[in-house]
Amino acid sequence: MAEVRFNSVFDIIGPVMVGPSSSHTAGATRIGRVARNIFGEQPEKVTIYLYGSFAKTYHGHGTDMALVGGILGMDPDDTDLRNSLKIAYEKGIKVGFVPKTDLTEHPNTTKIVLKNSEHKLTIVGESIGGGNIRIVEIDGFKVSLSMSHPTYVVIQNDVPGVVASVTDLLNREHINISTMTVRRNGKGSQAMMIIEVDEIRHSIETELKDLPNILSARYFE
Amino acid sequence: MFYTIKELIEQSKAYPSVAELMIATEIDNTGRNKQEIRQLMERNLEAMEASINKGVAGVKSLTGLTGGEAKKMDDYLQAGNFLSGDLVVTAVRNAIAVNEVNAGMGLICATPTAGSAGVLAGVLFAIRDRLGLSHDQQVDFLFTAGAFGLVIGNNAGIAGAEGGCQEEVGSASAMAAAAAVLASGGTVEQASYAVAITLQNLMGLICDPVAGLVEIPCVKRNAMGASQAMVSADMALAGLTSVIPTDEVIEAVRRVGEQMPSAFKETAEGGMATTPTALRLKEEIWGTDDK
CATH class of the missing domain: 3.30.70.260 (ACT domain)
Structure with missing residues (x-):
């Protein structure tokens, strides 16, 4: 017995998600969604920094659409994810992507900065596989949140x-x-x-x- | 909770089926009630069926590398002139459909991953009508597959990045074979042999995605996983066994995964991914490295 990593049948059968990659799409959506939920409202400006594998392949894997979809409040199973960039534009949200070459602890890391006239939120998240994520920083607070427990x-x-x-x-x-x-x-x-x-x-x-x-x-x- | 196939077999004797053991274990582990658990699984089932229908109708991936081949398989199937049996051809068509939908940013159910999502759905919806599976029996099929998948996941793995395609499509195919055996009226021991046969046949399969995308060779590897599951199930139902116990086979998959060079673990640094054509496609899609 190596290590018990999977305890639920739904770790194996599920999630229902928009493809193509559980880490690059589903995980990215969840990171965006957490950022939006902590921010609490629709941002006016979104800046997304991408590191490692995210920086190299964010476009073809739909990671860009997934992150923005999450920030719009979509879940990984929302079929509107592929239209998220257009929807954000129509809502007047300014979105920028900044691929970075800096080394990060995890290859699939993103830093999301959400802004409106009153607030600013910076959140750093990692997509660690199978749609699972870890939030490692919120507004400069070092954290380690799996979001797998309530x-x-x-x-x-x-x-x-x-x-x-x-x-x-x-x-x-x-x-x-x-x-x-x-x-x-x-x-x-x-x-x-x-x-x-x-x-x-x-x-x-x-x-x-x-x-x-x-x-x-x-x-x- | 069961941690080995041996434990799964032993514990399942106290329940009417492997599916019921899985549900009881899920209640213990999560505190959710039976109704909630079944409803969650019903949603997975619906997504699987919808993804097959969508793919068979015809989709294109974001890059254009894959798509439209499930429709071709469907035309071929409808024409009625094929070499392998209609259920195998149907399973292959279904598996391709789901993975084309996945590559096109459509909705799929990861089983166990997005990249291997075609195998289980492919097999289930190919055999459903022949076996006359009711809605509840189809949901049970997924719980059964999940039970075997949990043991494989915890003792080997389910990620191409960790252990190659043998752990993604290989796991999916083994799960599908086991569930197909039980849905056909086979015993849990026979289901266990179907897992062993499948994993032996897919052992060492590398993960070598062209341009790092879940498209080539993933879509057709799913077709292969679905057909292997059907054949393994038939072998097990015919009474064929595995000399090497299933838990030892799973352990061997883990060892092979560990020994596998990283070039063959989703890094796109080997196999199909480094053929001249793949390298050209990669550059066309992503541009050069220093872009």
């Missing part, structure tokens, strides 16, 4: 008591935390909380957002 990403003011109020809410809802990471840019500014939970339950995104000092809360299944 996950909450919460941005909050860096003041005392916020973490306690969040865990208290999870406790009341009987949601068990499997891992929890808290990062901040600097003392007293903004902080980020990434909470992976055990089981698929109803989302408590709205309740989280209503807590004091929470700036945004997103739920990923």
Whole structure:
């Protein structure tokens, strides 16, 4: 027995996805989608940096369309993915691609910068095979998110008591935390909380957002 | 959970079928209920059938390298004058259809990967009518294939980049052969032999995509995987066995995958990918390296 990497029948049968490549298309869509969900709204400007194999073959594998489709909120099985560049243009979203030669830890890496007049988000993601992804950086916060467990990403003011109020809410809802990471840019500014939970339950995104000092809360299944 | 084919066979005795063992294991591992799990699989089944229909109608890939050949196979099939049996020709047509749709950025169900998605769908929809499989039996076919695929994935692999095409189309073909045996009324032992026969025959198959794209030779490798699955299933149903136990064959696939040079593992640095024509196509599609 080498190593148990696959636990679910749906790791083998599935996902339903737009071709041609689970890593270059499905994984790329998921990275774009995570970026959009954390950003929380339609961006005005998108800059996509591509590294390694992504930089070399992004066009023919549809990685460009997949990333932009994800940023538009599409899933890997959305047949409109192939039209995503046109749709983004029609929505007035400015999209730029920058292939880079810098070496990255993983060959399929992208850095996505989303902007509108008020916000900016930078996210770095890796497509690690079979449509699976890892988010390794959010706004300069080093993270390691597989997005394969139900996950909450919460941005909050860096003041005392916020973490306690969040865990208290999870406790009341009987949601068990499997891992929890808290990062901040600097003392007293903004902080980020990434909470992976055990089981698929109803989302408590709205309740989280209503807590004091929470700036945004997103739920990923 | 079962981690070897031996365990899969033993554990399946406590259930009406391998599919039921797979569903019970999935409930244990994910906490989802049976109804949810079956619904998720039904969606996979629908996507598979739709991708065959789309491909048979005729599609083109983004690069134009592949497409339109499932339609040719369909015309050939309809004309009725072929060498191998109609189910094999149908499985081949279906497999080509799914992979042409994949290359054309159409919707497919990865089984186990996007690049090998034609094999399982190809076989299932070729034998469905002959065996008179109900909707539920078709869904069970996928759970059965997934059960064998899990063991292969965990003991060898399912990625061309890790172990060559033997782990992609090879795994897909073995899964399809096992599910076809059980759908035909064979035993779980016979299904296990079908896995062993298939993997032995596809052992060492390299992953050498022209221009790094999931097109050449992938589309026709899927056709080969589908036909091998049909033939393996027939051999197993005829009572043929494998002297080498199935778990040992899977272990051999892993070893071969590890020993395989990286030029043959999806890097497009060997095999078909470095033929003069492939190198010319690569340059036409991507431009030169320092572009």
